[in-house]
Each structure stands twice: as structure tokens, then as C-alpha cells.
Amino acid sequence: MSKNLLDPDKWVSRYANYLYNYTIVRVNNHEVAQDIVSETFLAAYRAKDNFKGKSAERTWLVAILKHKIIDHYRMKNSIKGSAEVNVDWYDDENTEDWFEDRVDDYKNKNIGEEIENRELGKAIYACLDTLDEKHAEIFRLRTIENYDTEAICNEFDITPSNLWVIIHRARKAMVECLKQSWYDF
Amino acid sequence: MIFKFFNCEEACLACDKAQYEEAKFLEKLVVRLHGLICKSCRKYNQDNYELTQKLNSKISKLSKEEKLNLQRKLEAEMKNQ
Numbered sequence: 001m002s003k004n005l006l007d008p009d010k011w012v013s014r015y016a017n018y019l020y021n022y023t024i025v026r027v028n029n030h031e032v033a034q035d036i037v038s039e040t041f042l043a044a045y046r047a048k049d050n051f052k053g054k055s056a057e058r059t060w061l062v063a064i065l066k067h068k069i070i071d072h073y074r075m076k077n078s079i080k081g082s083a084e085v086n087v088d089w090y091d092d093e094n095t096e097d098w099f100e101d102r103v104d105d106y107k108n109k110n111i112g113e114e115i116e117n118r119e120l121g122k123a124i125y126a127c128l129d130t131l132d133e134k135h136a137e138i139f140r141l142r143t144i145e146n147y148d149t150e151a152i153c154n155e156f157d158i159t160p161s162n163l164w165v166i167i168h169r170a171r172k173a174m175v176e177c178l179k180q181s182w183y184d185f
Numbered sequence: 186m187i188f189k190f191f192n193c194e195e196a197c198l199a200c201d202k203a204q205y206e207e208a209k210f211l212e213k214l215v216v217r218l219h220g221l222i223c224k225s226c227r228k229y230n231q232d233n234y235e236l237t238q239k240l241n242s243k244i245s246k247l248s249k250e251e252k253l254n255l256q257r258k259l260e261a262e263m264k265n266q
Contacts, residue, residue: 118245
């Protein structure tokens with residue numbers, strides 16, 4: 001079996017959106033997700049000599065990303081623990097306002113939709129993981145990263161006809177997978 | 186060209202291309218006309234369209250600037266090492 005190689009110059013264009021999607025559904029904050037993805041790339045670059053080539057580049061990056069997400073929660077919990085503020089909920093003066101202050105905010109009215117979008121993003125990526133690795137990569141570059149057909153053909157050394165056959169198979173597999181895993185497909 | 190109206194493979198290929206706005210006028214016509222005579226391809230077109238809708242609207246993406254920012258940070262790290 002041939003060894004997989006790393007190509008750090010292309011990490012951002014190839015995997016940034018994938019890693020970001022993986023992260024956003026787990027940390028629920030755009031800035032934090034971006035920082036974690038950035039830290040993942042930097043940590044991966046520093047550790048590139050440890051890459052043995054047994055797994056795909058993306059799998060290896062996701063493994064590092066998982067550690068970064070865990071680190072984020074560890075740090076968050078330790079900060080929260082040290083800066084905990086004890087609030088007296090039964091303070092006579094504020095008791096009446098307390099409920100009113102916590103009434104469902106109009107800004108949150110789309111929260112259900114937002115959660116659904118994120119969950120669907122998760123389901124889409126889970127389905128993408130079930131595809132053949134090369135097919136998934138080509139499908140992802142064309143569909144999610146919006147690479148030109150020609151650029152992908154050059155990169156993978158395939159003809160446009162080959163590319164469309166791969167895209168067709170990938171789309172069919174994605175539909176079948178989402179029919180199983182998503183409620184309204 | 187008329188042959189293509191009856192060919193499921195051609196119609197599905199044209200439908201795939203249409204999802205990426207790469208289908209030419211005649212290919213779009215093949216998708217429409219073939220859909221009238223072929224139930225399974227009609228279903229494929231519907232599923233394909235729905236997949237596009239879901240992929241386009243429900244996947245979070247980083248903006249070009251955000252990606253550029255990530256690239257810059259990574260390049261700075263590469264120069265440091």
C-alpha cells in the first residue's frame with residue numbers, strides 16, 4: 001500500500017471548510033471554531049514529521065482537531081471553575097425581574113433552524129465519510145469548495161468524463177445515505 | 186441529439202452538470218424532456234435537486250478573507266520553522 005503524503009500548502013483550501021464544519025457543530029461559536037481550526041493547522045505543521053503516512057491526510061488532521069476541541073473545553077471549564085460567581089437567585093429586589101429577563105428572546109427565534117442547519121451539516125459530512133476516499137475528495141472539492149472542473153481534472157489527472165462519472169456516483173451515494181440518516185429527505 | 190433524449194445515462198449526466206451550472210442549453214432540454222418519459226430519472230432529478238439545495242444552504246463555510254487569514258498564519262508558521 002502506498003504511503004500518504006502531507007501537502008501543507010493545500011491544507012487551507014482543501015480542508016478548512018471541512019474542519020470548520022466539524023468544529024462549529026461541537027463548539028457553537030464562529031470565532032472559537034475558526035481559532036480551533038487555525039490551531040489545528042499550526043499544530044499539524046509542527047507535528048508533520050510524526051505523520052507516518054498510514055492514514056489519509058484529512059483523517060490525521062481530524063484526529064488533531066479532536067484533541068484541540070477537547071483542549072478547548074478543558075480550558076473553558078477550568079476558567080469557568082476559577083471565576084465562578086455565586087448569584088443569590090432569591091434576592092428579594094430582583095425576584096420578579098428574574099423570570100422576565102429570561103423570557104425567550106426574539107433574537108433566538110431562529111435558533112431551531114440554526115440547530116437544524118448545523119445538524120444537517122453534520123449528517124452531510126458523516127455521509128461524505130462513507131464514500132470512497134477519492135470520490136469524496138473530488139465531490140467535496142467540486143461541490144463544497146467550488147473548485148473548477150478543469151482544476152480538479154488537472155490535480156487528479158482525470159478527464160472531465162471521469163470526473164462526471166465520479167460526481168454522479170458520489171451524488172447517488174449521498175442521496176441514499178441522507179435518505180437513511182436525515183428525516184426530511 | 187435525438188438519441189440523447191432517450192438515454193438515461195446522458196440525462197443523468199446532464200442533470201448532474203446542471204447542479205453545478207455547467208449544463209448547456211441542449212443538456213438542460215435533455216433533462217426536461219427525458220424527465221417526461223422516464224420516471225426513475227425524474228426521481229433522480231428531484232433527489233439531485235434536493236441534495237443541491239441541502240448542500241448549498243446548510244453547510245457552514247468560511248469566507249475568502251477568513252481562509253486567507255488561516256493561510257497567512259500557516260505560512261508564518263512555515264517560515265518560522
